[in-house]
Amino acid sequence: xxxxxxxxxxxxxxxxxxxxxxxxxxxxxxxxxxxxxxxxxxxxxxxxxxxxxxxxxxxxxxxxxxxxxxxxxxxxxxxxxxxxxxxxxxxxxxxxxxxxxxxxxxxxxxxxxxxxxxxxxxxxxxxxxxxxxxxxxxxxxxxxxxxxxxxxxxxxxxxxx
Amino acid sequence: xxxxxxxxxxxxxxxxxxxxxxxxxxxxxxxxxxxxxxxxxxxxxxxxxxxxxxxxxxxxxxxxxxxxxxxxxxxxxxxxxxxxxxxxxxxxxxxxxxxxxxxxxxxxxxxxxxxxxxxxxxxxxxxxxxxxxxxxxxxxxxxxxxxxxxxxxxxxxxxxxxxxxxxxxxxxxxxxxxxxxxxxxxxxxxxxxxxxxxxxxxxxxxxxxxxxxxxxxxxxxxxxxxxxxxxxxxxxxxxxxxxxxxxxxxxxxxxxxxxxxxxxxxxxxxxxxxxxxxxxxxxxxxxxx
Numbered sequence: 517x518x519x520x521x522x523x524x525x526x527x528x529x530x531x532x533x534x535x536x537x538x539x540x541x542x543x544x545x546x547x548x549x550x551x552x553x554x555x556x557x558x559x560x561x562x563x564x565x566x567x568x569x570x571x572x573x574x575x576x577x578x579x580x581x582x583x584x585x586x587x588x589x590x591x592x593x594x595x596x597x598x599x600x601x602x603x604x605x606x607x608x609x610x611x612x613x614x615x616x617x618x619x620x621x622x623x624x625x626x627x628x629x630x631x632x633x634x635x636x637x638x639x640x641x642x643x644x645x646x647x648x649x650x651x652x653x654x655x656x657x658x659x660x661x662x663x664x665x666x667x668x669x670x671x672x673x674x675x676x677x
Numbered sequence: 678x679x680x681x682x683x684x685x686x687x688x689x690x691x692x693x694x695x696x697x698x699x700x701x702x703x704x705x706x707x708x709x710x711x712x713x714x715x716x717x718x719x720x721x722x723x724x725x726x727x728x729x730x731x732x733x734x735x736x737x738x739x740x741x742x743x744x745x746x747x748x749x750x751x752x753x754x755x756x757x758x759x760x761x762x763x764x765x766x767x768x769x770x771x772x773x774x775x776x777x778x779x780x781x782x783x784x785x786x787x788x789x790x791x792x793x794x795x796x797x798x799x800x801x802x803x804x805x806x807x808x809x810x811x812x813x814x815x816x817x818x819x820x821x822x823x824x825x826x827x828x829x830x831x832x833x834x835x836x837x838x839x840x841x842x843x844x845x846x847x848x849x850x851x852x853x854x855x856x857x858x859x860x861x862x863x864x865x866x867x868x869x870x871x872x873x874x875x876x877x878x879x880x881x882x883x884x885x886x887x888x889x890x891x892x893x894x895x896x897x898x899x900x901x902x903x904x905x906x907x908x909x910x911x912x913x914x915x916x917x918x919x920x921x922x923x924x925x926x927x928x929x930x931x932x933x934x935x936x937x938x939x940x941x942x943x944x945x946x947x948x949x950x951x952x953x954x955x956x957x958x959x960x961x962x963x964x965x966x
Contacts, residue, residue: 534682534684534685534727535680535682535683536679537679537714537718557715558711564781570755570784570785571784572785573781573782576710576714576782577710577714578685578710578727578729580685580687581707581731583687624780642775643780645779646779646867647781
């Protein structure tokens with residue numbers, strides 16, 4: 517089935533079998549392997565991407581459903597080799613151990629920052645409840661998110677492009 | 678894992694969608710897909726075709742008309758959690774919405790899907806049932822309204838026919854000393870409900886409970902009213918012994934079973950506590966009006 521959408525600013529036009537999931541098309545057809553498949557059962561959030569500005573699990577969405585959508589994956593965050601403030605924050609605060617969940621954690625962080633809300637610690641943790649880290653590195657992930665918020669503010673730039 | 682192959686349709690209007698339905702019972706409606714797609718992937722379910730209604734933008738709305746809050750079937754759970762109209766008139770809705778799965782799932786999951794899927798662990802059936810809501814369905818024959826008692830007909834099945842689409846939920850918003858609340862316990866963050874209790878009640882001038890509806894999640898093969906518990910609360914103040922009695926009756930009405938998430942005994946014990954907490958919270962909200 518003919519499916520057209522925009523990924524990280526580039527238009528794509530594909531012939532996709534309806535049963536294929538968005539995550540597999542991103543990875544296998546478009547080579548965007550930064551989006552990971554962890555559990556493949558809509559639990560872990562390693563496959564988190566933004567569809568029309570909202571963070572979703574791309575293993576629970578058919579690729580054909582993305583027709584006409586604007587998609588942002590982890591590959592779309594850096595610009596000209598310069599890391600996005602959210603990515604820099606994860607580096608600075610060691611918001612990763614094995615790194616498998618990291619693309620999902622970063623995309624969720626990006627989406628949360630785009631909402632420009634002031635959450636307290638408990639609320640931030642709740643917002644990350646769809647992303648699992650099996651290294652149990654949550655403390656540094658939350659610290660990275662807070663750091664990203666500060667970086668975005670200090671630099672006065674728009675977090676969300 | 679990939680689902681089995683199926684045909685995919687993405688109608689842009691209700692008329693187009695209705696044309697695609699009803700010819701084959703193995704053609705199902707796809708909304709947010711947060712239960713359906715995982716089930717297809719696990720091959721717990723297979724379909725010949727999916728009619729993806731998410732392109733029908735006219736089914737995504739919340740509006741208050743008089744004393745009725747009307748919610749379009751494609752309204753996402755995330756929207757219910759954050760929308761001012763919903764959360765100011767029905768705090769129970771936010772309470773239930775923010776406890777469903779996780780924020781990423783809530784960005785796609787819809788109220789219509791949560792209700793139509795009618796899984797006994799889904800939370801919104803109990804909420805709509807406690808709030809005495811009506812489900813509005815459309816087919817080529819016209820529209821019909823169903824109360825929760827008839828809509829949630831049997832385990833994991835609604836009264837919807839294969840030709841019908843759930844388009845709207847109508848929730849009565851009563852004025853005066855009315856309050857509602859949802860309490861649940863789930864297995865881990867983002868996990869399924871072990872038990873949940875939605876309640877809605879009104880308080881008379883003398884402080885006694887005048888009206889009451891209680892509905893329970895995950896303690897039977899389908900969402901269940903606790904009618905004996907409702908009856909016992911009428912005309913009484915919610916003292917600890919009255920609440921205990923109501924909780925006992927609710928537990929007796931339940932048909933809780935053991936599964937991977939909880940044993941039957943644990944579920945019943947959690948249910949007892951949740952009935953008391955939910956009714957107390959509803960009462961406090963009503964009395965504060």
